[in-house]
Amino acid sequence: MFKQLRLPLLIIAILLVSLWIRLDYIAKLEVTPISDMQDYDQRALRLVEEGTFVTGERHGATYRAPGYVMFLASLYELFGHKYRLVYGVQALLSVATLYAIYLIGRRLFEAKVALLALLLAALYLPFIGYSGVLLTESLFLFLFLYALYSFLCGAEEGRVGWYLLAGGLFGLAALTRSIALLLPALCLIWLFWQRKTWRLPRATWLHLGLMVLVMIVVIAPWTIRNYAEQHEWVLIDTTSGLNLLIGNNDRANGFFTEAIYGVPAYKEAMRGNRTDAEADRIMKRGAKAWIVAHPKEFAELTWMRFKMYLSAQNDWLASTYKWNWIKIFSDNFYARYQWTLMSLGLIGAFFALWKERNALFPTLVAGYFLGAISFFFVQTRYQLPAMPFVILLAAFVLGELGRSRRRALCIFAAVFLIGWWLEELAIQYKVL
Incomplete structure (x- = not known):
């Protein structure tokens, strides 16, 4: 009887400790929303108070997808304008997401791999940190x-x-x-x-x-x-044109920079009283024209951004939102853990193509997110949707260590070499 309960009790314990870490973090958090966070907050308040998505500003109702705005508005309507309550709900969603990683692992692999994935995900710092930020990540991942x-x-x-x-x-x-x-x-x-x-x-x-x-x-x-x-x-929003143009113009360097405001396509899109859809279309057209005219530069930029996403762990929200208050936080742990997970994930992708058919599923999903965002610009949080599947691949590879001593030595050597490469990339591209 106890043996049958051991696994469920262990899973419950991991989830409860994960929830406690999140609640302990957000209980001390006092940060006024800025940037995108402030925009989501204001849109949600407008929806509650005026019953409209229309902003009356340059970036109107279609600029952002409505899901997170409606999520915030629902909480504000029910409980008032309380950031910490939102963070508490997001903490619950975040812990439920950890359990989803375990459930997917059970469907694809054996129970040992699923449990390893749950443990790895519980230790992944951004999953904790983003529960305390007014951004889409916690809801979207769930x-x-x-x-x-x-x-x-x-x-x-x-x-x-x-x-x-x-x-x-x-x-x-x-x-x-x-x-x-x-x-x-x-x-x-x-x-x-x-x-x-x-x-x-x-x-x-x-x-x-x-x-x-x-x-x-x-x-x-x-x-x-x-x-x-x-x-x-x-269909949903009108942000893709701007994001594509930020990453693909004569002044692009892989990051968001204010140089975008001087790009001709951006100036044209912002001229006059254009609708969001018109501005989005103009910026898409400008980005596509640049890509067609500069295929080599586009390929180099995309490959560079992909490598940056593989190695990136420098998230500006970490300092703004006091991630150092999180119990498991340390700069060195965060960086090393990110590179180790990515190294194991890349090895897992190799296994998926070589021998393990079920490992192709997390490989496809992680590859889709990392590949899609590499067409735009580097913002560390955009890699977050890929990480549950990188973690599943990492857990699968760790499960392979016991198959044979030779395989274990090969995996350890590959993790060391890939991790070293990722660290060098992080230093080279300043995403450390």
Whole structure:
């Protein structure tokens, strides 16, 4: 009896300690929202007080996806304008996300690997720190991880209910961060690979179609609302043009810099009383024109940004939001842990292509996020959605250590060499 309870009790203990660490951190946190955090806060307050997403400012209702604004507005409406209460709810979502990592690990690998992934994720500092920040990360991670878990359950069990739940959660995740829009396509690719055929059963195609249909139904009201306001189709938001232009122009260096304000396409987009959709389209056109005219520079910038994301751990929010108050914090631990996870994750991706079919799923998802953000510019928090899947790959590789002494020595050597390479990259690109 005790042996049967040992694993559940260990999981509960890890989750409770993780929750305590988060609550202990946010109990001392007193930071007035700035930058993007302030914008989300103001949009949520406007929604509560005036019942509108319209800002009356340059960046209007469609500039940001509505999911996190609605999340904040709901909490403000129910409990008042209290930042610490938001952080408390986000702490609960963050701990629930840790459990989602474990659940996905159980679906893909054996229980030992899933437990290792839970332990690794519990020690990952940004998962803790972002529970105390007014940004989309905690909500987005919760939604899209449970969406992927629901899909995996549906794919394994063949039950349509799981697919319907996945579709709803995918829709909510996309309304929080539009980068989630292509995740169902990754699910399809994984099914092809996992089943070694392009010919899926008719029932599977039907279930996938229903999943996408539910996702569309969830997103559609916001899209229709955008059309009524902008008089053109805006699926979710109008930030991609600016983000793409920041990363791809004559002055781009991989980061956000104020040099963007002097780029001709940006000046044109900001001229006059253009709608968000018009400004977004102009900036997209300018970025695409630069990419077509400078394919070599674009490829070099993208490869540089990808390497920066692999090695980056310098997050400006760490000092602003007092991450040094978190019990497990130290600069050296944070950096070394990040590089070790990335090293193990890269080795796991190699295993996925070589021998372990199920490891392809976290490889695809982590690769999608890291690859997609490499087209834009480096902001450390944008790598966060990839990390649960990097951690799953890392746990899988650690589980391989006991297979043979030779394999263990090869893995230790690879981790050392890749970690050294990542540290050198971090120093070279100033993301340390």
